[in-house]
Amino acid sequence: MDSPILQVKNLTKIYGQNVIFENISLDVNRGETIVIIGPSGTGKSTLLRCINLLTPANSGQIFLNGQEITAPESNEDKVRQQVGMVFQNFLLFNHLTALDNVMVGLSKVKKMPKARAREKALYELNRVGLSDRADHYPGQLSGGQQQRVGIARALAMDPSVMLFDEPTSALDPELIGEVLGVMETLAREHMTMLVVTHEMGFAREVANRIVFMEKGSIVEQGKPDDLFYRPQHERTREFLWKISELYGKKEEKA
Amino acid sequence: MFGNFFSYILQGVSITIAVTLVALPAGLVLGLGLALLNTYGGPWLKRLSAGYSLLMRGVPPVVLLFILYFILSGNVVNLTPFWAGSISLGIISSAYQMEILRGALLSISGGQMTAARAIGMSRIQAIRYIILPQALRIAIPPWSNEASIVLKDSSLVYALGVPEILRRAQQLSATNQQPLLAFGAAALIYFVLVFLVNRGLDALAEKTKLPTQAA
Numbered sequence: 001m002d003s004p005i006l007q008v009k010n011l012t013k014i015y016g017q018n019v020i021f022e023n024i025s026l027d028v029n030r031g032e033t034i035v036i037i038g039p040s041g042t043g044k045s046t047l048l049r050c051i052n053l054l055t056p057a058n059s060g061q062i063f064l065n066g067q068e069i070t071a072p073e074s075n076e077d078k079v080r081q082q083v084g085m086v087f088q089n090f091l092l093f094n095h096l097t098a099l100d101n102v103m104v105g106l107s108k109v110k111k112m113p114k115a116r117a118r119e120k121a122l123y124e125l126n127r128v129g130l131s132d133r134a135d136h137y138p139g140q141l142s143g144g145q146q147q148r149v150g151i152a153r154a155l156a157m158d159p160s161v162m163l164f165d166e167p168t169s170a171l172d173p174e175l176i177g178e179v180l181g182v183m184e185t186l187a188r189e190h191m192t193m194l195v196v197t198h199e200m201g202f203a204r205e206v207a208n209r210i211v212f213m214e215k216g217s218i219v220e221q222g223k224p225d226d227l228f229y230r231p232q233h234e235r236t237r238e239f240l241w242k243i244s245e246l247y248g249k250k251e252e253k254a
Numbered sequence: 255m256f257g258n259f260f261s262y263i264l265q266g267v268s269i270t271i272a273v274t275l276v277a278l279p280a281g282l283v284l285g286l287g288l289a290l291l292n293t294y295g296g297p298w299l300k301r302l303s304a305g306y307s308l309l310m311r312g313v314p315p316v317v318l319l320f321i322l323y324f325i326l327s328g329n330v331v332n333l334t335p336f337w338a339g340s341i342s343l344g345i346i347s348s349a350y351q352m353e354i355l356r357g358a359l360l361s362i363s364g365g366q367m368t369a370a371r372a373i374g375m376s377r378i379q380a381i382r383y384i385i386l387p388q389a390l391r392i393a394i395p396p397w398s399n400e401a402s403i404v405l406k407d408s409s410l411v412y413a414l415g416v417p418e419i420l421r422r423a424q425q426l427s428a429t430n431q432q433p434l435l436a437f438g439a440a441a442l443i444y445f446v447l448v449f450l451v452n453r454g455l456d457a458l459a460e461k462t463k464l465p466t467q468a469a
Contacts, residue, residue, distance in 0.1 A: 080372055081374035085369075104373075108375065
């Protein structure tokens with residue numbers, strides 16, 4: 001197997017007196033879908049923000065394609081082009097149409113000629129099933145559509161890794177499916193993905209590996225079946241039991 | 255007689271407009287720069303721009319105009335009454351425009367910057383392509399207010415003898431002993447100008463409004 005596409009080594013993040021996470025290490029292989037689960041306030045989202053350098057870590061290293069991106073001489077704007085990020089609250093650019101949201105990174109950051117950028121943006125919108133909404137503004141789109149544009153915007157940059165920070169948590173239940181569907185397709189196309197979510201159905205069916213984080217450290221990680229049916233730690237069992245009870249009924253109905 | 259009156263005052267309109275067209279854009283460029291420094295700059299730039307704003311909003315335009323014309327002009331620089339007036343109005347307006355634009359910049363959620371940085375934009379690119387286009391839209395209505403204030407304040411340059419609307423009205427009033435007619439005509443002209451500016455900017459705000467309803 002190739003060397004990991006993304007390596008997190010002994011990463012520590014502290015806000016003031018608060019240790020958000022400590023000595024986190026995680027290897028992500030090319031084409032792998034990893035789902036990070038765990039209670040709120042465990043540092044899952046902060047970990048993602050550290051990986052695309054939106055938040056500086058206090059110590060530790062992150063390697064992307066073998067390059068240390070946490071090194072002082074690394075160009076963070078260049079790094080972020082290679083790390084796609086999808087946000088809980090979508091964060092589409094409100095003054096741009098769906099097409100321009102996807103295009104703006106191509107034409108302004110990658111300096112791609114207009115015609116090519118447009119073609120690529122349309123391709124990405126089509127990938128998330130929204131080519132017929134290209135000229136709609138975010139205010140004219142449903143939450144699920146906005147999030148799919150958010151995914152297309154990140155994909156357009158051809159990132160090595162996609163990070164998803166609770167991509168469906170702000171959505172109405174009936175809109176969650178369309179976003180998870182797009183993510184599932186990406187996983188099948190072997191996009192490397194790191195997903196923070198509470199959608200256990202997605203985790204069980206799509207993830208290659210589940211990472212359970214609690215209180216700033218990785219408690220346990222493994223294949224979905226191992227974690228769901230043969231967890232090694234009492235806390236993993238407790239958490240999964242609780243969250244399955246909460247979400248399981250909904251899934252059974254569906 | 256009223257026709258002559260009116261046409262004499264109307265000849266001042268071009269000067270009134272010229273003063274406004276110097277002061278307002280100068281204030282916009284300066285105010286925008288200051289607003290950006292204040293919002294995105296370090297602590298010293300923040301303090302410096304905030305101090306400028308405080309000072310310039312605390313001085314009456316006509317006082318600054320006298321300082322510029324009677325003290326600085328001739329010694330430090332050579333300014334005609336027209337330029338001294340236009341520049342001082344522009345400086346005062348820059349402080350107000352800075353506050354308008356600062357408020358607009360701050361009203362754009364931090365997430366927009368985060369999302370822009372996340373696709374690899376630099377801070378400057380994010381401000382230019384993502385933050386400013388949204389902030390400027392929000393700033394149009396309060397800016398329209400400032401535009402009409404500058405337009406009306408342009409009458410202050412009459413104090414240096416620049417033959418704009420008010421100056422001409424004053425001359426007619428003095429020579430014809432018809433103050434009501436003279437100043438009434440001036441008031442009417444100012445009103446029409448302000449009305450047109452506000453209507454124009456309302457139309458601009460409407461045209462640049464972002465659609466929200468599902469189509």
